[in-house]
Amino acid sequence: DLPAPASGSGVQYQIPQTLGPGQEREVCQLVKIEQDLDVNSSVGLMSDPSHHALLYSTPYNGSIPATTLDGQTLDGTLVHTCSTPSALWNLTGVVAGANHVSTPNNGGGLPPLPSNVAYKLKAGDYVLLNFHLLNPTNQALNACYKVNLNGIPDSQVTEEAGYIFWYNPYITVPASLTSTARMACPVTSNVSLGAAVSHAHVRLTNYVANLLTADPEAGGTMVQQLYTGTAWDLPPFKVFSTPLSLTKGQWIDYHCDY
Numbered sequence: 001d002l003p004a005p006a007s008g009s010g011v012q013y014q015i016p017q018t019l020g021p022g023q024e025r026e027v028c029q030l031v032k033i034e035q036d037l038d039v040n041s042s043v044g045l046m047s048d049p050s051h052h053a054l055l056y057s058t059p060y061n062g063s064i065p066a067t068t069l070d071g072q073t074l075d076g077t078l079v080h081t082c083s084t085p086s087a088l089w090n091l092t093g094v095v096a097g098a099n100h101v102s103t104p105n106n107g108g109g110l111p112p113l114p115s116n117v118a119y120k121l122k123a124g125d126y127v128l129l130n131f132h133l134l135n136p137t138n139q140a141l142n143a144c145y146k147v148n149l150n151g152i153p154d155s156q157v158t159e160e161a162g163y164i165f166w167y168n169p170y171i172t173v174p175a176s177l178t179s180t181a182r183m184a185c186p187v188t189s190n191v192s193l194g195a196a197v198s199h200a201h202v203r204l205t206n207y208v209a210n211l212l213t214a215d216p217e218a219g220g221t222m223v224q225q226l227y228t229g230t231a232w233d234l235p236p237f238k239v240f241s242t243p244l245s246l247t248k249g250q251w252i253d254y255h256c257d258y
Helices: none
Strands: 010-019 024-032 037-046 050-061 093-096 117-121 125-134 141-151 180-186 191-196 206-212 222-229 238-246 251-257
Touching: 010 024, 010 037, 010 125, 024 050, 037 050, 037 093, 050 141, 093 141, 125 141, 191 222, 222 238
Parallel strands: none
Antiparallel strands: 010 141, 024 125, 037 117, 037 141, 050 093, 050 125, 180 251, 191 238, 206 222, 206 251
């Protein structure tokens, strides 16, 4: 169980699922923020054996579209199937994640920000709960994703936080062989990087992300390594003791070995 934050210090959201034997399902739900919230940290837990659970920010405020990006007519405030959330709704960033309830020292989320930094959510904003679960057993499974967004006083905030989430879907691994999936993306504005983490799947053997001076196809050279690891499930965050300055025009080049 995950106790909710004390009144006035944050909010808790949850999305349940019930799966029959052998079923797999990914669901979403849009939830309206009822009051301004300066998020300084988050804690999330998901039932085993979940694949992932995330909370996204969206550009919607006050109301949501009656139809999805792919033309479906549905009420997004109800739990609905969403095998690719970004195909249904506009998403602007990741606000929170989750650990498995069976994980030691559980309480997965994003690492706490400095005491004067927060991710700002406004009253009327909509966030998207996203929960992907597989039931490999021969019995029905009742599961849940719970997430706490912990706030700080607005008067305490002098810098606003955001999240960069890049995803490479182009992965090909020949049978019984090895492969590398690589992508590079530009830094589009000057930012301070506080932490980094990877995302991959079970066949991962190694992950590396490097900061480059420019586009690697145009001769960009290494500035420094940002992250490396071999864990595909619940990889640890790398938290920089002093936020790392990224400059517009630099690139982040990352790859996964499979």
